[in-house]
Amino acid sequence: MNSDSRACIAYIVASLSGINSSFVYDFSKAKYKSISGYVQSNDVSIYDYDRSCYISGTPTNLYDYGNSAYIQLNINGGQFSGYDYDTGDYFSGNMTGNSVSIYDYGSSSYYNYSI
Numbered sequence: 735m736n737s738d739s740r741a742c743i744a745y746i747v748a749s750l751s752g753i754n755s756s757f758v759y760d761f762s763k764a765k766y767k768s769i770s771g772y773v774q775s776n777d778v779s780i781y782d783y784d785r786s787c788y789i790s791g792t793p794t795n796l797y798d799y800g801n802s803a804y805i806q807l808n809i810n811g812g813q814f815s816g817y818d819y820d821t822g823d824y825f826s827g828n829m830t831g832n833s834v835s836i837y838d839y840g841s842s843s844y845y846n847y848s849i
Contacts, residue, residue: 735818735825735838737845739798741767742782742789743807743825744834744847747814749773750793753832759848 735743741758748755750773758767771780771788779790787800796805803820815826823840834847 735821735823735836735840736801737763738767738782738785739789739801739805739818739820740825740836740838740845741847742769742780742798743805743814743816744827744836745769745780745849746773746778746789746793746796746807747809747827747829747834748832748847748849750775750809751812751829753849755849757849761846761848 741760745758756770758769760767768783769780776792778793778796781788785800789796789798791797793807796807798805801820805816805818807816812829817824821840823838825836825838827834827836832849836845
């Protein structure tokens with residue numbers, strides 16, 4: 735999964751947990767990523783200002799217009815997992831407070847975000 739998609743997933747997971755923000759801090763890049771839009775349990779439409787594109791759909795079936803590919807996301811409490819059809823990689827993670835950690839099976843690495 736690419737870094738932009740991971741940051742957007744972190745934003746969506748945090749938003750579904752009730753945290754409202756207009757940015758995500760990506761610790762691996764040491765920078766803020768600006769995102770806006772709405773995230774509800776059955777409807778997602780966010781705009782990624784870095785890539786100038788939308789991600790929309792339902793949480794379980796998101797379409798990333800920047801990559802022209804679907805992302806599957808399943809959330810169970812503070813835990814989540816999914817599959818990125820762009821890279822063919824699975825991912826999983828958890829959320830604690832305003833922090834989201836994602837393990838990307840494609841890169842075999844953890845990525846941390848603050849919302």
